[in-house]
Amino acid sequence: MPNHTFLSSFWEGFQIVKSHQTASLITLTLKSNSVAKCLCGLEAEAIHEYQWRHVKEAMLLGVPVELSVQTRRIKC
Numbered sequence: 001m002p003n004h005t006f007l008s009s010f011w012e013g014f015q016i017v018k019s020h021q022t023a024s025l026i027t028l029t030l031k032s033n034s035v036a037k038c039l040c041g042l043e044a045e046a047i048h049e050y051q052w053r054h055v056k057e058a059m060l061l062g063v064p065v066e067l068s069v070q071t072r073r074i075k076c
């Protein structure tokens with residue numbers, strides 16, 4: 001399993017849990033590494049929903065990068 005420590009530093013609050021590279025695309029899968037908090041600042045008691053978002057990122061070493069980011073909808 002590759003060590004993603006250096007790359008993870010580019011997306012604060014997230015860690016890379018999976019990566020895949022082809023000649024034309026690098027795909028990185030990110031998950032939050034922080035505790036879910038409500039807008040009021042308290043720790044969330046429940047996660048209402050998880051969703052995956054796909055974001056086109058800047059190029060890395062001349063290859064386009066796509067991020068698959070897990071987002072959370074929180075119930076306060």
